[in-house]
Amino acid sequence: MDRPSLAARVRTAPIPFEPDRATDLAARLPDALTRGVMGELIRGVTGSSPYLARLTERHAEWLAEAAAAPPEIAVPALLAEAREAAADGADQRSLATALRRAKGRAALMIALADLGGAWDLGAVTGALTDLADGLTETAAQWLLGQEIARGKLPGMTEASLVNGAGYVILAMGKHGARELNYSSDIDLICLFDQDQIAPDDFADAKARYIHVTRGLVKLLSEQTDDGYVFRTDLRLRPSPSTTPVCLALEAAERYYESVGRTWERAAHIKARPVAGDRMAGAAYLERLGPFIWRRHLDFAAIEDVEDLLRKIRDKKGRFTPSSVPGHDLKLGPGGIREIEFFAQTRQLIMGGREPALREPTTLGALSRLVEAGHVPQETATELAADYTAHRTLEHRLQMIEDAQTHTIPAPEPARARLAALAGWSDLAAFERDIAERLARVHETTRAFFAAPASTGAEPRHVEIDAEALARAGFRRPEDACRTLERWRSGRLAATRTERAQRLFAGLEARLVEYLAEAASPDDAIAEFDHFLTGLPAGVQVFSLFTANPHLLDLIVEICAAAPRLAAHLGREPQALDALIGGGFFEPLESEVALSTDLERWLGRESDYERQLDAARAWAREQVFRAGVQVLRGLADEVEAGTAFSAIAGATLDRLLPRVIADFATRHGPPPGRGMVVIGMGKLGTREMTAGSDLDLITVYDPGDAETSEGPRPLPPATYYPRLTQALVAALTVPTAQGRLYEVDMRLRPSGRQGPVAVSLATFRRYQLEDAWVWEHLALTRARVVTGPRDLGAETEAVIDEALARRKGDPAVLSEAVEMRSKLTDAHASARQSPWSLKHAAGGLMEIEFLAQTGCLYHGMGVAQPARALLAPLAVAGWIGEDEAEALGSALALQTRLQHVERVALEQPLDPDAAGEGLRRVLARVGGCEDFAMLAARLAELQLAAAVAVDRVFSEIEPPDEA
Structure with missing residues (x-):
């Protein structure tokens, strides 16, 4: 029997909250949407929901046709259109548009069927779930197809796509239960079937499945002009703070069988395979049955x-x-x-x-x-x-x-x-x-x-002694036992009070369990001891751990792998608040968003000194968040570098007006057109790490002003250098909240001999007439970070002009050869150590120097990171395609490892002294199964990079001395 159309099934309608708006929109809609009960529904919907009004206007022609058909066919038809778009060789942008168009139209139809009384709750949540299933599968299928077409997914062919190419997507929560709400996240766990992969291909395949998963989240979650598809959350996977976004089925099973917790059992009640290899997903959930459904109630x-x-x-x-x-x-x-x-x-x-x-x-x-x-x-x-x-x-x-x-x-x-x-x-x-x-x-x-189920058994007390610690995996159980006893005794400030001791006693068993899960329980307990010892009091922190057990798990992992972060937590226990705040593990924000957030922090303070303190507290919280994401593998090398640079950029952008305002109280507003701040080095190319210095140049334009107008006026040549010194002080001077950044201004014109701020005219003259090749090499990484837009544009135009003049200049190559020789001599010993990531042969500095040289000689613009220059340099013929790939792989791996090193340690990495926890993190971030495999991979990539760099510089012809 044919089902009636949506228009024929409308039984109810909202009341238009803004009737004039509804009437105005109705005048622009097709007649089919403005007559009878359908017209009442549309007026009620568009008059009360701004979102649905926008969708109605955008998709009016489609809706007029769709409303004449049963609403049940709308979502399947839209999903079919999205699949066709993916199958027709769509690129990622057009596919993203198609997915978002399907989401918008389906959201409109589902809302109308709901608000019009055509569907009950089950039909509504079912349609939302079908939409999420279908669009997730379409996106995953396309991404997997791209990997296979490029030959990146070992052992998989186009025919493998029929069965999901070894990739498994589980829906959790309301998505898994087919109960999605109207504006719901979708909770996914992404896995791959290791049995479909040859053992020798495991590491490469794992890396590609992780890549697919990251691409899936971006394709579904990214906000574009067309909206988004579904906000996607991967945090229900096994130990999300320590595992990659996609892991093997076998690894997930081992995790749940060994350390799975009650809340994870509850989460799997609703789990359901929704995309990829559904049979493998169903078999996996079947194997997890004994974990989810315990026959005996322990x-x-x-x-x-x-x-x-x-x-x-x-x-x-x-x-x-x-x-x-x-x-x-x-x-x-x-x-x-x-x-x-x-x-x-x-x-x-x-x-x-x-x-x-x-x-x-x-x-x-x-x-x-x-x-x-x-x-x-x-x-x-x-x-x-x-x-x-x-x-x-x-x-x-x-x-x-x-x-x-x-x-x-x-x-x-x-x-x-x-x-x-x-x-x-x-x-x-x-x-x-x-x-x-x-x-x-x-x-x-x-x-x-008030009366939950209970066995009536008395709570059991487990005595944690040396024997129990030995069984748990501690190699020095007597030492660990003495540490525990010191914590219990009240000799620490954190456990001095009776209440703190009582709270700690309730946490002790769980804490030992988490410590035992670390790669090295003995290292972990030692670092956790440092953390506890640094706490001024314990009640608040222990209460936090009691209410948020996952937080304790995270802190133990930080202690096991990152002494620098652990020390920070000991000094700043309030940083724990950020860990439980919403969005801590969400993708890191843009510089604009961070600048807006910092402005809110600073806006709460009217006193200049308190604003400096607020900026430090804000920056520490943001750096800590980025650092934890690096440690947990949630932010790759590009995301991490962008994040650390965005934090610095936002800090400069919001502090400079405060510095100017404070300076102006004594010397008046800036004379002329003001001052811009140029970010050099890794700030310029958005590649900063945790703890990076800021390389800065300041440029001003005095215009026609001869002096500032204030209580103590200054000529521009004095005003702006002093303003620059005030900015540097705002960044570097320790306050009650410490310091923000170290600042290096040696890249300014004339270096230490020149003024700390130069006029635009001087900057132009110097860069066009007097600057050395090495200064122009540094200038390839320059960008204006903050200051007046018009002055910034003119400053960047000077930089572009200066660099353009160096295009094809033989002196660039000859002097680069000489500079490289000096650099290798200066770091001769470090070049022999593969873990000297910056100075090693084939290390970061060599690759970046090669890219800067090529960028300057071939005129490839400004402020581009090395990774973005390698492919264009290959196109230009300066390096081979194979060399570009080798250099890019070495650069990516070493950058990832350097990020972990800078986040985890105060001192350079010593692989022999690194604890097992840090070794495990480094291996995971490097996409390797263990540290030994990582070391081998690092040496292999560095050698290939060093060969490429040596080849390029050895073939540069010496200058004609005649």
């Missing part, structure tokens, strides 16, 4: 459940009707999470013995619990109805602006808009309905949470 699992229930009871308290404005519909008292948790905890406790309870959906789980006699029918029916109403309201909240929000707006106009979209004309009645439902859910679930 005390630790029950204790975990009871602890979670107790925290909900203690923290959330009771619901009151007056708290509807601003109430979190998901996490607040009486919200969605309480119903989900009500069902899920009972599944987790009893599902091992009762397979019928293994149902991923919340409504299905409630029904199964009734059938098994664990929940009264009346209770389940009431909770199911309230859950449906909650989820429906959640969708209305998110439809207004496609925001991932669960919070009922506090301002009355925003609540009235929400009520109108939900079809309520009486705001007070609308809020009473919500309040009654929240109170009912809270009281119902509270009664059950």
Whole structure:
């Protein structure tokens, strides 16, 4: 039987909150969308939801045709169009556009079917889930196809794509349970089947699957002019802070079988293969069955459940009707999470013995619990109805602006808009309905949470002695035992109080478990001892660990691998707050976004000195975040370099106006057109590491001004050098919050002999007439970081002109040969050590110097990182294509390793003294199975790079002395 069209099935319509806006838009829509009940629906939707109004206007012609057909065919048709776009040889940009077009149109159709009463909650969440499944699969299939076409995925051919090419994508959470909300993230775990890969190809294949996964997240999550597809979260994978974004099925199984935790068991209740090799994914989940569904309820699992229930009871308290404005519909008292948790905890406790309870959906789980006699029918029916109403309201909240929000707006106009979209004309009645439902859910679930399932067994106390530590893997168990005893004794400031000792006692077993998981438990406990010893007090930190066990796991990993970060945490325990803040592990922000964030921090302070302190605190937090992401492999070498440079750039951009304002109180505003700051070196090319210095040049234009206008006026030639010194002081002088950066200004015209700030005219004359080749080599990495835009543009024009004059200049090559000879002589001993990443033969400095020389000689522009210059230099014929690939591989690996080195250590890396934790991190970041393999790979790439560099410079003809 044919299903009716959407237009024929409209039964309800929102109330237009902005009727004039709806009427105005209706005038621009096809007639089919403005007549009858369909017209009422469109007016209600576009008058109350700005987001849906934009979609309606953008896709009006498509919608007019789609509304005349059953809504059930819309999502499959849109997915088919996206698959066709991918199959037609689309490039990444056009595919991204096609995916986003499909998402936008589907989101519009699903919203209209929901708001128009054509679909119930199950149909809505099912369509959203089908959309997520299909677009994720299309994106993954295209990315895998690209890898196979380029011959990058060992053992895989185009025919392998039919079965997923060994790649497995699991959907978790609401996605896995087919319960996605309207503006939901999708939680994915990406794996690959090691059995489909030859052992010798494992490392290469793993690297490519990781590359595909990163590409998948970007393709789905990146915000473009066409919007985004789905925000994608990979943090539910095994130990996300220590593992790559994609890992082998076997490795994941080993993890869960050995150290999997209760919350991870709960997460897998909803797991489902959605793309790639679904058969391999299903078989994997089947093998995980004993981990997810324990037949015997061990005390630790029950204790975990009871602890979670107790925290909900203690923290959330009771619901009151007056708290509807601003109430979190998901996490607040009486919200969605309480119903989900009500069902899920009972599944987790009893599902091992009762397979019928293994149902991923919340409504299905409630029904199964009734059938098994664990929940009264009346209770389940009431909770199911309230859950449906909650989820429906959640969708209305998110439809207004496609925001991932669960919070009922506090301002009355925003609540009235929400009520109108939900079809309520009486705001007070609308809020009473919500309040009654929240109170009912809270009281119902509270009664059950008050008496959770229990075996009645007494809590067991595990004595952690030397014998137990030896069994756990400590090689020096007596030393470890003495360290534990010192922590317990109260001899540390962190454990001095009775409350701190009590909190620590509750953490001790878990802490030892995490320490035992480290590559070297003995190194980890020693560094954790340094961390604890540095804490001025322990109650706040121990409370944080108690509420966030994953945080303790992260700190142990930092202690095991990164003494520099561990020492920072000991000195700055407040940095822990950032770790539990939203977005800590999200991709690092752009320089513009960071500058905006820093402006908020500085805007809270009116005093100049306090602003300097605030800038230091902000920068430390951002550098720490970037450092942890480097350590955990969440940021590659490009992302890390961009992030550290963006932090520095934002700091300069926001501090310079404050420095000028403070300086102006004494000497008046800057005379003339102002001053720009040029970033040189790694700041210029956005390749900074943790702890990098800032190489700066300042350029000013006095215009016609002869002096500044202030209490103590200064001529420009004095004003700007002193202003520059004030900026340097703002960056380098230790305050109560320490220092920001070391600053090096030796690259300015005339070096140490010249003034610290030069006029634009002097800068131009010097660069065009007097500068040495080595100065122009340095200038290839220059960019204006902050200052007046017009002056910055003119400064960059001078740089471009100076560099353009060097194109084809034989002196560039001859002097570069001489400079390289001096550099190799100066670092002769370091060149023999492959772990001297900067100065080794084939190391970073050689590759970067080669790229700078080629850039200057061939006129390839300015401020480009070495990695971006190698391919153009190959096209220019200065290096071979094979050489470019060898140099690029060596550069990428050594840059990744240098980032870890700078994040983890205060001193240069000594591979013989590096702990096992750091060795493991280095191997993982280097894409190798172990440290020995990494060392071999490093030596191999450095040798190839050194051969290429030697070949290029040895073939440069000496200058004609005649």
